[in-house]
Amino acid sequence: MDSHYNEKLNLVKDFLKKNNAKLIAHYYVDAELQKLAEDTGGCVADSLQMAKFGSQQEEANLIIAGVKFMGETAKILNPEKNIYVLDKEATCSLDESCKVDEFRKFCSDYPDREVVVYANTSAEVKSISDWVVTSSIAIPLVENLARKGKKIIWAPDKYLGAYIEDQTGIDMKIWDGSCIVHEEYKTIELKKLKKQLDDCEVLVHPESPRSVIQLADVVGSTTKLINASKSSKSKNIIVATEKGIFYQMKKLSPDKNFYEAPTEGEGATCKSCGRCPWMNLNTSQKLIDIFKSNNEILLSNSIIQSAKKSINRMIEFEDKYYQEKKKVS
Ligand code: 13P
Numbered sequence: 001m002d003s004h005y006n007e008k009l010n011l012v013k014d015f016l017k018k019n020n021a022k023l024i025a026h027y028y029v030d031a032e033l034q035k036l037a038e039d040t041g042g043c044v045a046d047s048l049q050m051a052k053f054g055s056q057q058e059e060a061n062l063i064i065a066g067v068k069f070m071g072e073t074a075k076i077l078n079p080e081k082n083i084y085v086l087d088k089e090a091t092c093s094l095d096e097s098c099k100v101d102e103f104r105k106f107c108s109d110y111p112d113r114e115v116v117v118y119a120n121t122s123a124e125v126k127s128i129s130d131w132v133v134t135s136s137i138a139i140p141l142v143e144n145l146a147r148k149g150k151k152i153i154w155a156p157d158k159y160l161g162a163y164i165e166d167q168t169g170i171d172m173k174i175w176d177g178s179c180i181v182h183e184e185y186k187t188i189e190l191k192k193l194k195k196q197l198d199d200c201e202v203l204v205h206p207e208s209p210r211s212v213i214q215l216a217d218v219v220g221s222t223t224k225l226i227n228a229s230k231s232s233k234s235k236n237i238i239v240a241t242e243k244g245i246f247y248q249m250k251k252l253s254p255d256k257n258f259y260e261a262p263t264e265g266e267g268a269t270c271k272s273c274g275r276c277p278w279m280n281l282n283t284s285q286k287l288i289d290i291f292k293s294n295n296e297i298l299l300s301n302s303i304i305q306s307a308k309k310s311i312n313r314m315i316e317f318e319d320k321y322y323q324e325k326k327k328v329s
Contacts, residue, residue: 097177189262
């Protein structure tokens with residue numbers, strides 16, 4: 001953390017208090033913003049937990065350090081609050097790959113299928129879906145639908161879709177989208193790094209290609225990977241997901257060595273660029289300037305109501321699923 005951190009912290013604390021606001025950050029933004037969220041009573045979490053946390057806050061203004069779909073999800077679950085993002089240009093290649101008109105057309109080709117979309121989609125796409133899911137609950141939810149005899153459309157991540165199919169044996173119609181960060185991890189280089197390190201564990205987000213997932217010891221959402229890095233017995237941890245996540249992992253296990261999974265072959269100038277260009281647009285200066293810019297997330301009431309139904313169905317399913325799991329264990 002830079003030497004001016006305490007100065008910045010005081011400034012941000014005053015700013016948030018004066019503006020009746022709370023800062024909520026995703027694990028992928030830079031370490032400074034994550035620490036500012038923690039030290040000001042906000043939270044750092046995965047995309048769903050960010051929105052859920054927002055609902056429990058008294059403050060009228062929520063400032064989201066993350067990308068657009070995270071701000072939209074917060075707005076959908078908290079329509080009475082004012083939601084701001086640090087940079088309106090901060091988007092997600094998965095969200096961008098799946099425009100609502102084209103997606104509607106895709107869905108109309110399979111009218112007998114339930115539409116399940118990943119959280120990394122626009123509010124409009126969520127509003128025409130039956131279910132929204134995050135990577136943490138995607139497999140049990142798809143399995144549950146299949147048990148009820150439902151056929152499924154999955155969008156937008158083709159790699160996460162393929163992973164779900166591989167794990168469950170359930171055939172889905174899959175949209176052709178991908179994450180520009182996870183898609184870059186390279187199998188040959190990862191194998192070499194594994195060999196070099198010997199005592200290591202490989203943690204992979206399921207937005208990565210199948211060949212990378214096949215080399216993983218643990219596959220899962222950001223929260224699952226953070227927990228796995230803590231409980232791992234290995235000294236060396238290789239991580240295939242956005243590198244903002246290292247801040248939390250290093251905090252939990254200061255004695256472990258963390259390595260970014262390689263993204264380029266030998267000879268390339270950049271061996272590992274696992275950084276999302278849009279997450280990178282989030283800065284603490286933009287936080288202080290937030291009300292000077294036009295960064296509020298505004299959605300029509302009809303979009304909010306329809307999208308909320310699909311998100312709430314997931315939340316209900318998730319709550320029930322974990323309650324049952326607890327009973328069994
Ligand atoms: P999580 O839902 O696990 O936070 O992942 C969000 C994301 O954008 C992954 O690339």
